Amino acid sequence: MTLNINIFDEQKKAQEHIKEQGLRVLVCAGTGCVANGSLKVIEKFRELGANVSTLTDYDKMTIVPTGCHGFCEQGVLVIIPDKHVTYVKVHAEDVEEIFESHVRNNQPVERLLYKDPKTGEAVHKNDDINFYAKQTRTALKNCGKINAESIEEAISVRGYEALAKVIEENNPDGVIDTITKSGLRGRGGGGFPTGMKWKFTAANRGGKSYVVCNGDEGDPGAFMDRSVMEGDPHKLLEGMAIAGFAIGADEAYIYVRAEYPLAIKRLRKAIADAEEKNFLGKNIMGSDFSFTIHIKEGAGAFVCGEETALIASIEGERGMPRPKPPFPANKGLFGRPTLINNVETLANVPLIILNGAEWFSSMGCETSKGTKTFALTGEVNNTGLIEVPMGTTLRQIIFDIGGGIRGGKKFKAVQIGGPSGGCLTEEHLDISMDYDSLIKAGAMVGSGGLVVMAEDTCMVEVARFFMNFTKNESCGKCVPCREGTKNMLKILEKIVAGKGEMEDLDRLEQLALTVKDGSLCGLGKTAPNPVLSTLKYFKDEYIAHIRDHKCPAGVCTAMKKISIDPEKCKGCTKCARTCPVGAIEGTVKNPHKIDQSKCIKCEACLNACPFKAISKE
Amino acid sequence: MTEIATSKVNFRDIDNILKSFDYNKSYLIAMLQKVQEVYRYLPEEAMTYIGEHVDGLSPATVYGVATFYAQFSLEPKGKYEIKVCDGTACHVRGSMPVLNAIRNKLNLKEGQTTCEGGLFSLEIVSCLGACGLAPVCVINDKVYPQMTSDAISTILDTLMKEEGVA
Numbered sequence: 001m002t003l004n005i006n007i008f009d010e011q012k013k014a015q016e017h018i019k020e021q022g023l024r025v026l027v028c029a030g031t032g033c034v035a036n037g038s039l040k041v042i043e044k045f046r047e048l049g050a051n052v053s054t055l056t057d058y059d060k061m062t063i064v065p066t067g068c069h070g071f072c073e074q075g076v077l078v079i080i081p082d083k084h085v086t087y088v089k090v091h092a093e094d095v096e097e098i099f100e101s102h103v104r105n106n107q108p109v110e111r112l113l114y115k116d117p118k119t120g121e122a123v124h125k126n127d128d129i130n131f132y133a134k135q136t137r138t139a140l141k142n143c144g145k146i147n148a149e150s151i152e153e154a155i156s157v158r159g160y161e162a163l164a165k166v167i168e169e170n171n172p173d174g175v176i177d178t179i180t181k182s183g184l185r186g187r188g189g190g191g192f193p194t195g196m197k198w199k200f201t202a203a204n205r206g207g208k209s210y211v212v213c214n215g216d217e218g219d220p221g222a223f224m225d226r227s228v229m230e231g232d233p234h235k236l237l238e239g240m241a242i243a244g245f246a247i248g249a250d251e252a253y254i255y256v257r258a259e260y261p262l263a264i265k266r267l268r269k270a271i272a273d274a275e276e277k278n279f280l281g282k283n284i285m286g287s288d289f290s291f292t293i294h295i296k297e298g299a300g301a302f303v304c305g306e307e308t309a310l311i312a313s314i315e316g317e318r319g320m321p322r323p324k325p326p327f328p329a330n331k332g333l334f335g336r337p338t339l340i341n342n343v344e345t346l347a348n349v350p351l352i353i354l355n356g357a358e359w360f361s362s363m364g365c366e367t368s369k370g371t372k373t374f375a376l377t378g379e380v381n382n383t384g385l386i387e388v389p390m391g392t393t394l395r396q397i398i399f400d401i402g403g404g405i406r407g408g409k410k411f412k413a414v415q416i417g418g419p420s421g422g423c424l425t426e427e428h429l430d431i432s433m434d435y436d437s438l439i440k441a442g443a444m445v446g447s448g449g450l451v452v453m454a455e456d457t458c459m460v461e462v463a464r465f466f467m468n469f470t471k472n473e474s475c476g477k478c479v480p481c482r483e484g485t486k487n488m489l490k491i492l493e494k495i496v497a498g499k500g501e502m503e504d505l506d507r508l509e510q511l512a513l514t515v516k517d518g519s520l521c522g523l524g525k526t527a528p529n530p531v532l533s534t535l536k537y538f539k540d541e542y543i544a545h546i547r548d549h550k551c552p553a554g555v556c557t558a559m560k561k562i563s564i565d566p567e568k569c570k571g572c573t574k575c576a577r578t579c580p581v582g583a584i585e586g587t588v589k590n591p592h593k594i595d596q597s598k599c600i601k602c603e604a605c606l607n608a609c610p611f612k613a614i615s616k617e
Numbered sequence: 618m619t620e621i622a623t624s625k626v627n628f629r630d631i632d633n634i635l636k637s638f639d640y641n642k643s644y645l646i647a648m649l650q651k652v653q654e655v656y657r658y659l660p661e662e663a664m665t666y667i668g669e670h671v672d673g674l675s676p677a678t679v680y681g682v683a684t685f686y687a688q689f690s691l692e693p694k695g696k697y698e699i700k701v702c703d704g705t706a707c708h709v710r711g712s713m714p715v716l717n718a719i720r721n722k723l724n725l726k727e728g729q730t731t732c733e734g735g736l737f738s739l740e741i742v743s744c745l746g747a748c749g750l751a752p753v754c755v756i757n758d759k760v761y762p763q764m765t766s767d768a769i770s771t772i773l774d775t776l777m778k779e780e781g782v783a
Contacts, residue, residue: 035750036762296647297646319686379709603714
């Protein structure tokens with residue numbers, strides 16, 4: 001089809017527009033950095049940059065609020081690409097110094113540079129920071145480099161070029177072929193081949209059909225979809241439009257969790273901007289292809305991440321799953337054929353169209369191609385969002401990119417895939433992180449949440465935590481899931497409280513298998529995974545709780561005893577003043593004592609004692 | 618009880634909300650979100666009104682949807698809505714002590730979510746997607762990173778002072 005827009009002219013115009021900005025200062029305005037005060041940093045920079053006469057080498061300075069850089073731990077992040085520098089933990093008070101010293105006089109501010117935790121050396125360039133150096137950022141490439149609220153900036157980095165290409169070539173089956181050949185698999189958890197899903201839906205071309213983007217990122221500990229929606233919303237919209245073109249749909253919905261207000265705001269702006277440019281809406285770029293995207297906000301229900309539940313929720317109903325078949329590809333939203341893909345999956349689509357299927361399949365490993373984003377959190381030094389080729393080992397992720405375990409503690413396990421996943425232990429550190437190897441190890445990629453746990457995390461408590469989560473989120477439709485998770489939780493609570501029996505372990509396992517077999521959707525089918533996997537790898541911890549009434553990690557309050565060493569106590573009264581329940585007695589300069597019947601084991605005293613006289617066992 | 622909780626539901630306002638969504642039942646969740654924005658909870662009269670005035674819905678279906686989603690509250694929320702994240706990352710890094718500190722500070726009993734006077738309400742949410750800053754709390758859309766029991770107490774003290782109750 002002939003287009004009335006030349007995307008390359010648009011690109012040139014957009015790049016000119018960026019050149020006119022003079023010195024670009026990128027300040028992260030993702031959810032994490034905003035919480036750390038990035039809006040004040042931006043305001044201060046703008047104030048200083050407004051007086052053009054004070055700029056020495058540039059005639060203009062532009063402050064660009066960007067999406068998430070991924071290194072949330074070190075926020076607020078400020079990057080000045082022209083000066084090859086990344087500043088970390090920047091506060092509004094530091095802005096003047098950066099401006100005076102670096103912007104005006106070319107002297108980097110050493111104290112605000114990232115310091116390598118191993119060598120203690122300051123690192124100037126973004127790409128030299130270990131956290132970034134070992135990553136391959138493709139889906140997240142633009143996150144943190146462009147102003148997420150400006151369509152010009154998206155166009156300047158080849159935004160909508162892939163869409164223009166597919167409409168011009170007008171070969172929908174060719175697009176599906178390319179996606180199939182690339183080996184892209186669903187990034188939301190299941191890992192179903194994306195090309196195949198498109199093909200199934202495309203088989204119903206002719207009537208009304210829909211594209212739905214699943215942005216209901218419910219797994220606690222995962223935030224890659226949020227980052228893409230906040231940091232590079234146009235890439236997602238473009239991916240959706242390409243999908244729509246391929247399967248013959250003219251309408252789409254993005255289902256976003258209500259917990260992500262910033263993502264919703266940026267997506268709304270992006271849709272409006274794209275419609276104004278005629279990159280979305282009626283007769284896109286003058287072609288016959290029309291495509292409208294709506295946003296639907298979720299309302300806090302984890303089960304809505306399951307595709308049939310998500311469809312029910314978009315239709316305004318209780319988000320309860322239904323049996324498949326019929327699959328959404330045949331009978332989905334409003335009874336019409338529907339393609340449902342996750343945010344990260346769709347964000348990969350424009351890249352595959354631009355760079356080719358071979359480019360994508362050259363990354364990754366045998367059965368899992370391309371890159372995958374992981375949210376690295378918990379007891380690890382560098383927490384944040386990372387993107388690595390599929391097949392990277394856990395060791396590389398935790399120790400090279402993540403910088404090892406916090407506070408020199410010992411690595412214990414990684415919980416992967418959220419409440420549906422399992423844990424991986426020391427013996428899995430060299431396992432290839434791909435769909436199939438992880439399933440074999442009793443875990444799953446899931447959405448890519450990696451929560452690192454150290455020696456002082458109690459695995460039984462972690463299992464209880466996840467079971468509590470799935471029990472709350474079970475929609476109640478299938479009895480084995482509704483009642484099974486409730487009873488599994490009861491048993492786990494009993495064990496954590498020190499009242500478990502050895503028979504409980506068999507009961508847990510039996511219930512787990514019943515819940516797995518007797519549930520309709522992914523939530524129930526995978527809910528017992530955290531229990532099964534901790535039972536497999538940490539059975540000794542369960543036994544210690546039951547038989548010896550001890551929590552080896554010292555976490556479970558019922559088995560915890562906090563006491564004061566009278567030898568070390570100097571009677572400073574600090575602990576007694578800190579105790580929220582008045583359980584500590586004693587007089588000045590005399591050893592204090594904890595009344596165990598009153599103590600709630602909050603450990604406030606333990607942290608308050610300047611003489612390390614208080615210990616727990 | 619707060620002032621709003623006792624005031625009558627204005628059906629004209631509710632109707633304007635329904636009109637803005639074209640009385641289309643597939644926007645029921647969005648309608649309820651708007652109603653909750655106005656009243657800080659879903660008053661029973663409002664739910665009944667929606668059930669009776671939108672084609673294809675009944676008060677029972679509206680109630681069914683309202684009780685299914687965690688975001689909706691059938692009781693008035695506080696002027697300050699505190700959300701404590703208890704996602705995995707926050708849990709591992711100590712969200713429970715923060716939660717307990719808030720409970721103590723606001724004198725909330727087990728199961729009680731809104732404090733005496735209706736100034737604060739407390740809710741546990743699973744994952745706000747700010748895992749890099751764990752543990753986090755959100756008070757009326759403002760995200761507070763890397764919370765400790767001391768830090769949250771100071772924040773609550775400041776808010777109470779601003780409201781003239783401390």
